[in-house]
Amino acid sequence: MFGRGFNLALRGDVITLAVCVILSVVLMSLPEGTRILVADRLAMVLTSPYWKTRNFGDDVLKTGQENAWLKSRVAELELLAAAGERMQRDSDRLAGPAVTPGFEGDLVPCEVVMRQGNRFATMLKVRSLMPVDWEPWLPVISQSGYLGRVKTIINEREAWVELMVSPDFALGVEMDRTALLGVLRPRGNTFAVEMVGRDEDVRPGDLIITSGIAEVRDGEDGAEARQLTPRGFPVGVVKSVSSPTDKIFKEIVAEPAASFTHNVTVFVVLPWRDSSQAGETAGGR
Amino acid sequence: MRGFLRTTLIFLLTAFLGETVVAPLIDIKGIAPDFSVIALIILSLSAGPVSGTIGGFAVGLIQDLTQPALLGLRALCKCGVGFGVGTLRGRLVHGVPVVEATMIALAVLAHDLVFLLFQSRLIDESFLMPLLTRSVPVAIYSGLVGVPLLRLVELLGLLNPEE
Numbered sequence: 001m002f003g004r005g006f007n008l009a010l011r012g013d014v015i016t017l018a019v020c021v022i023l024s025v026v027l028m029s030l031p032e033g034t035r036i037l038v039a040d041r042l043a044m045v046l047t048s049p050y051w052k053t054r055n056f057g058d059d060v061l062k063t064g065q066e067n068a069w070l071k072s073r074v075a076e077l078e079l080l081a082a083a084g085e086r087m088q089r090d091s092d093r094l095a096g097p098a099v100t101p102g103f104e105g106d107l108v109p110c111e112v113v114m115r116q117g118n119r120f121a122t123m124l125k126v127r128s129l130m131p132v133d134w135e136p137w138l139p140v141i142s143q144s145g146y147l148g149r150v151k152t153i154i155n156e157r158e159a160w161v162e163l164m165v166s167p168d169f170a171l172g173v174e175m176d177r178t179a180l181l182g183v184l185r186p187r188g189n190t191f192a193v194e195m196v197g198r199d200e201d202v203r204p205g206d207l208i209i210t211s212g213i214a215e216v217r218d219g220e221d222g223a224e225a226r227q228l229t230p231r232g233f234p235v236g237v238v239k240s241v242s243s244p245t246d247k248i249f250k251e252i253v254a255e256p257a258a259s260f261t262h263n264v265t266v267f268v269v270l271p272w273r274d275s276s277q278a279g280e281t282a283g284g285r
Numbered sequence: 286m287r288g289f290l291r292t293t294l295i296f297l298l299t300a301f302l303g304e305t306v307v308a309p310l311i312d313i314k315g316i317a318p319d320f321s322v323i324a325l326i327i328l329s330l331s332a333g334p335v336s337g338t339i340g341g342f343a344v345g346l347i348q349d350l351t352q353p354a355l356l357g358l359r360a361l362c363k364c365g366v367g368f369g370v371g372t373l374r375g376r377l378v379h380g381v382p383v384v385e386a387t388m389i390a391l392a393v394l395a396h397d398l399v400f401l402l403f404q405s406r407l408i409d410e411s412f413l414m415p416l417l418t419r420s421v422p423v424a425i426y427s428g429l430v431g432v433p434l435l436r437l438v439e440l441l442g443l444l445n446p447e448e
Contacts, residue, residue, distance in 0.1 A: 020342040020364035027357030039353035
């Protein structure tokens with residue numbers, strides 16, 4: 001009985017093996033053209049769905065990064081174009097060339113990986129697509145405007161960014177139309193531009209940009225003071241203006257240009273002098 | 286039925302993830318374990334020679350699709366390995382790492398021996414050099430990596446030495 005069962009099992013095994021061997025030999029002995037055709041047809045059924053899915057996934061992942069690079073390039077070009085126009089305007093009102101026209105530097109695209117808000121600060125954790133030689137106070141912008149500045153560096157790829165909605169935030173700003181200077185501070189859900197004289201020309205709808213003046217900080221280890229936030233990043237738009245009779249400054253309410261609640265890609269602005277180093281650390285694009 | 290499904294799933298996962306994900310990660314100068322053979326041994330030991338033969342043929346055929354000039358060759362080698370290991374499973378000493386590692390290494394070597402023998406005739410490739418410089422290191426590496434995988438499969442209750 002044992003022998004019969006053993007033989008039956010063995011016969012089944014051998015038949016399976018024989019079938020597989022015959023199939024293999026048939027495939028091997030096909031003419032080369034037919035073999036390639038058969039392989040191609042089989043691949044369409046057996047492996048093509050996997051490769052299609054995998055390539056699609058790769059493309060989707062790469063699209064995110066490519067999109068971030070393209071956005072940074074577009075933002076750079078827009079900022080340079082705005083700086084050119086501003087230089088022209090400064091020249092027309094004889095303010096240049098003592099006043100810098102605006103953005104000069106390098107935008108590093110970063111993805112927002114975390115958001116944290118508390119009563120003292122609202123922070124974003126950002127991850128750069130490449131290693132960055134960054135430092136605290138570097139400005140961070142989105143495509144629509146100024147967002148905040150680098151607060152805490154975690155490593156060469158990650159850092160925490162303090163948003164300008166944080167209660168203690170203050171930023172030197174300028175009215176783009178008139179070149180009037182002021183200081184922008186958060187006020188609840190809106191922003192106020194302070195230190196603008198009551199008789200100055202400010203209208204609702206005026207674009208507010210960074211002035212680059214009120215933020216000159218000492219470099220590390222006693223290095224010379226330098227400007228970290230360049231002039232010209234859009235900060236917001238004047239929403240309402242009033243001149244109370246008992247005050248010497250205007251009360252200007254502004255709406256931010258950038259969204260602080262939904263950001264996928266943001267850009268850290270590296271100073272121009274660091275661009276070559278940034279290129280080295282980043283390995284270029 | 287459930288055991289068969291689990292065995293098939295482990296076989297597919299080991300072969301697929303091993304070859305596409307793990308092997309590139311633990312690759313040492315181009316030498317990586319042959320996870321398809323390891324998976325085939327797992328299948329043959331747990332499900333027997335019929336499953337081993339069919340599984341080996343299927344995996345070999347899928348691998349052959351990337352090299353149409355050799356269509357059918359890996360399928361032939363692997364169905365032979367699957368049949369051999371499946372037939373020998375009742376005579377092997379289970380639970381001894383040296384035995385298992387040797388079995389895996391020999392299976393890889395046998396597979397490569399047949400493969401290179403046919404390949405050298407079919408497309409005039411050399412035989413001895415690839416066998417010594419590629420197959421032997423891969424066989425040793427596969428033996429080392431395969432033993433923990435077999436232990437894992439045994440822990441999952443898929444290897445039944447009593448059978």
